[in-house]
Amino acid sequence: MPGTASPSRRSNPHWLAAGIGVALLVVWLAVMALAIRDAALAPDATGRMFVVFPPGLDDTAMVNRIAAAGGQPVRQTWIDSVWVVAGDRPGLAGALKDQGALGAYGELPVGMQLAGCFAWADAKVGQIFTLTP
Structure with missing residues (x-):
């Protein structure tokens, strides 16, 4: 037409x-x-921090890289490639980056006030985002 x-x-x-x-x-x-x-933390940062490694890296390799950087693995988080690391060595964050970490971060400023649709989450979920062992 x-x-x-x-x-x-x-x-x-x-x-x-x-x-x-x-x-x-x-x-x-x-x-x-x-x-x-x-x-991300400055390369000269030290103390307790979250460290993010490339996904797919096995646990042994991540622990070896943490130790080679002079840090102590405290625990692995619920995300396999993220670890809580502690250490007093000056420049720990930079050393971890040199060992292949994607980044090192301080305690996350995230709380349950950002829960949104997941507001049903209880207080235990808040422990995921703390640096306590």
């Missing part, structure tokens, strides 16, 4: 929504990458 557009010519609003969704995801990832980079 002369007055109707073919289906291939009509604009599809789902493509617009998908494009906006992808754009928001890209912006969110970029902001999170900057926030994580800025939250």
